[in-house]
Amino acid sequence: MNLSRMAVITLILGLLFPTSAYAEQPLHLEAKESYHQFPFFDTPTPVWSYDDQIPGPLIRGRVGTTMVIDFANRLKEPSSIHWHGLRIENAMDGVPGVTQEPVGPGKNFTYRLKLEDAGTFWYHPHFNSSEQLERGLKGVFIVEEAAKPPWSQDWVWLMDDWLLQKDGTIYSQFNTGRDLMHDGRWGNVPTINARFRPEFQVKPGERIRLRLINGANARIFSPHIEGLAASVIAVDGRPVTEIFPLERFVLSPGNRIDLDVRIPPQAGGSIFAVEDRFTRNAFPLATIKVAPSTPIDTPEVTPPTAADFIPAQMFAEVKVGKTWDLDAIRGGRFGIGWTMNRKLWPDADKAAYRLGEPQKVTFKNSSSRLHPMHIHGVFFRVLERNGKKAAEPFTRDTVLVGPRESVTIGFVPEHPGIWLTHCHIQEHAEAGMMTTIDVKHN
Numbered sequence: 399m400n401l402s403r404m405a406v407i408t409l410i411l412g413l414l415f416p417t418s419a420y421a422e423q424p425l426h427l428e429a430k431e432s433y434h435q436f437p438f439f440d441t442p443t444p445v446w447s448y449d450d451q452i453p454g455p456l457i458r459g460r461v462g463t464t465m466v467i468d469f470a471n472r473l474k475e476p477s478s479i480h481w482h483g484l485r486i487e488n489a490m491d492g493v494p495g496v497t498q499e500p501v502g503p504g505k506n507f508t509y510r511l512k513l514e515d516a517g518t519f520w521y522h523p524h525f526n527s528s529e530q531l532e533r534g535l536k537g538v539f540i541v542e543e544a545a546k547p548p549w550s551q552d553w554v555w556l557m558d559d560w561l562l563q564k565d566g567t568i569y570s571q572f573n574t575g576r577d578l579m580h581d582g583r584w585g586n587v588p589t590i591n592a593r594f595r596p597e598f599q600v601k602p603g604e605r606i607r608l609r610l611i612n613g614a615n616a617r618i619f620s621p622h623i624e625g626l627a628a629s630v631i632a633v634d635g636r637p638v639t640e641i642f643p644l645e646r647f648v649l650s651p652g653n654r655i656d657l658d659v660r661i662p663p664q665a666g667g668s669i670f671a672v673e674d675r676f677t678r679n680a681f682p683l684a685t686i687k688v689a690p691s692t693p694i695d696t697p698e699v700t701p702p703t704a705a706d707f708i709p710a711q712m713f714a715e716v717k718v719g720k721t722w723d724l725d726a727i728r729g730g731r732f733g734i735g736w737t738m739n740r741k742l743w744p745d746a747d748k749a750a751y752r753l754g755e756p757q758k759v760t761f762k763n764s765s766s767r768l769h770p771m772h773i774h775g776v777f778f779r780v781l782e783r784n785g786k787k788a789a790e791p792f793t794r795d796t797v798l799v800g801p802r803e804s805v806t807i808g809f810v811p812e813h814p815g816i817w818l819t820h821c822h823i824q825e826h827a828e829a830g831m832m833t834t835i836d837v838k839h840n
């Protein structure tokens with residue numbers, strides 16, 4: 399074969415089978431030291447960021463596609479990225495020591511994420527997490543539906559709180575005895591998208607998709623919008639089976655809800671307060687300000703709902719395969735350890751299941767603290783609380799287990815691999831409250 403003929407064939411092959419560099423535009427995320435300006439201080443606060451942004455860049459992908467993310471660690475310590483709630487290949491789950499090596503300082507790691515579910519997810523490190531998240535490393539990951547519903551706006555509110563000192567710096571003691579004896583590190587500055595009490599502008603008649611993500615280390619939110627009708631249309635990145643009004647929904651660290659919020663056509667010039675009602679004293683989080691203009695036509699939206707996914711009946715004949723008792727002990731790295739069945743991570747009491755077999759797990763909280771328990775790579779259904787049937791019209795990936803409470807969940811392991819299972823109060827997790835569920839092929 400002469401050279402020119404070979405060149406033509408090479409050219410044709412190149413057109414038919416483009417290299418991956420053409421097929422996928424990788425996204426870059428760089429963890430690095432940076433600054434963030436809070437309104438109360440003269441000088442910016444030193445933080446750790448993705449791409450110099452607090453919160454990290456809002457990632458939007460489309461369901462059914464594969465996203466390639468090149469993570470560059472430019473911190474002075476190892477890190478990783480975990481994609482909270484996404485059901486992806488186990489090797490991409492971002493848990494050092496379980497699914498990958500830690501990404502060292504100056505090193506890169508390429509994540510390939512096949513986006514199976516449309517919804518609201520988020521990302522954060524899974525290394526020295528109580529410090530890395532608290533210093534600012536977190537962002538929201540939206541997976542869009544194939545056909546985007548016509549809401550007038552799609553708002554993403556990453557809720558957080560910061561423990562700031564008078565000089566504007568982040569309180570730099572982590573995993574303190576105080577944090578560990580209580581419900582982790584609660585901050586003194588609540589923020590939405592890293593802004594303190596922000597104001598959001600709307601027009602009368604708008605219908606908004608409002609995505610709330612609790613990215614705090616430990617604080618639990620129960621958001622309330624005074625005077626506006628808001629319905630919960632999705633929980634933890636999955637549409638609900640039945641839409642219900644937002645009333646005292648407990649959003650623990652890790653949890654997300656998507657709301658359908660209607661601004662009445664006659665509400666021109668009004669101001670609506672968004673506040674947190676989880677703690678005894680409610681406090682303001684944000685305001686929604688309606689322009690004094692003529693109303694727009696309210697969009698017709700049929701929020702997507704999911705057919706009954708893993709219905710409760712499916713678990714009727716299933717016995718509880720694992721009970722994890724949640725409690726504190728003396729000892730461990732910080733003097734106080736948080737255990738699952740008296741074991742501290744990595745010396746954990748683990749579970750192993752077969753692919754596709756329905757499972758029941760009970761989280762039994764023997765302590766007087768809060769434990770939002772999260773399982774990676776799976777949606778589960780809450781079946782019972784304290785032995786009584788629960789009837790939640792949705793599935794979750796994180797459930798708050800209250801003091802002395804017992805919560806039984808059901809799920810079907812659909813993705814093989816070793817999936818981390820832990821308390822999402824970062825300080826409890828760092829102090830040992832982690833284990834794994836190993837899902838094996840039949």
Ligand SMILES: [Cu+2]
Pocket residue numbers: 736768769770821822823826827831
């Ligand atoms: Cu906990």
